[in-house]
Amino acid sequence: MIVGLDIGGTKIEGVGLDSVTYDTLITYRYDTDTETYEGFLSSIMSVINEVAKYGDIDSIGLGCCGSIDKNGLMQGANVIILNGKDFIGDIKQKINVPIAIANDADCLALSEFKDGAAKQAMNSCVAIIIGTGCGSGVIVHNKLVTGLNKLGGEIGHNPLPSYSSKIDxxxxxCYCGSKNCTESFVSGTGFSRTFSEKYFHANSKQIMELYAQGHTEARKHLDLYCDQLARVCANIVNFVDPEVIVLGGGMSNIDEIYPLVNAKLNKYTFTKNTVTQVLKNVYGDSSGVRGAAFLHQQG
Ligand SMILES: [Zn+2]
Structure with a gap:
């Protein structure tokens, strides 16, 4: 079976999928020990050992914030005890199977491309996470594009396309040092921030409750948000032209955004007759762990 782990600051979720059918054989959750690196490795191995009871492990994928630097050491992980450690090498000492690592947006893209919202796509898909932050995973020719600098898909820190202070x-x-990053507008945080600045303080849930009651300003705001998201998706279409764009993260659960974004997409694409669909993910919160399992199933 193929194994995926979604590593968070408080929980590690593991899944074992049948290598051929991708049926789920086992899912298992365990607390993350973030006190010491040894404790952390031991919590990872507890998940792997539990999953291993359900079949032989062919490969392991790790969904984790951060990346591997040129010396093979972790960098940029939110579980900070990982940074500077030979994380993959240390797990390989304990279980000698192929091990790969990717971030949450890459895992979402793989999960949805393999057998989720983008399963009809022949060779390309872009997945965007619109949650607390914003990032994306890009699949071209059936493979994730990570890139020379490991920046492939970091669309959240490009400027919001066609930004105008009057409209937006x-x-x-942004904390990254740039101004008007896409993340500052299309993340869930951005959605409530821009509403609160323009009208009155409200979080995303409250704005959507007002929307459901027909509140004029909430309706105007969701329309603006979808326009901003359509600009981002149109940039993706103009640049990569994927077969499908899949949305994940908290904001993707708002069903009202899909008809609005799809209706506005052609307003911003280079040609006005594009047929790209912006779709909701199928696997929700399980996309991270499933996509991690698929890291060795590319190409
Ligand atoms: Zn930024």
Missing amino acids: GEQID
């Missing part, structure tokens, strides 16, 4: 609100500095 006051200029905003």
Whole structure:
């Protein structure tokens, strides 16, 4: 079987999928020990050992914030005790199977491309996570595009396309050092921030409750949000032209956004007769762990 682990700061979720049918054989959750690196490795192995009771492991994929630097060491992980460690090498010492690592957006893209919302796509798909932040995973010719600098898919830190202070609100500095990053508008945080600046303080859930009651300003705001998201998707179409764009993360659960974004997409694409569909993910929160399992099933 193929095994995927979704490694978070509080929980590690593991899944064992049949290598051929992709049927789920076991899912298992365990607390993440973030006190010491040894404790962390031991919590990872507890998940792997439990999953291993259900079949022989062909490969392991790790869904984890951060990446591997040129010396094979972890960098940029939110579980900070991992940074500077030979994380993959240390797990391989304990179980000698192919091991790969990818971030949550890459895992979402793989999961949905393999047998989710983009399963009809022949060779390309882009998945965008619109949650607390914004990132994307790009699949071209059946493979994730990670890139020379490991920046493939970091669309959240490109400027919001066609940004205008009159339409989109006051200029905003991003923690990354750039201004008007896409993430500052289309993430869930951005959705509530821009509403609160323009009208009154409300979180995403409250805005959508007002929307459901027919509140004019909430309706105007969701329309603007979908326009911003359509600009981002149109940029993706103009640049990569994937067969499908899949949305994941908290904001993707708002069903009202799909008809609006799809209706606005052609307003911003280079030619106006594109047929690209922007779709909701199928696997929801399980996409991370499933996509990690698929890391060795590319190409
Ligand atoms: Zn930024």
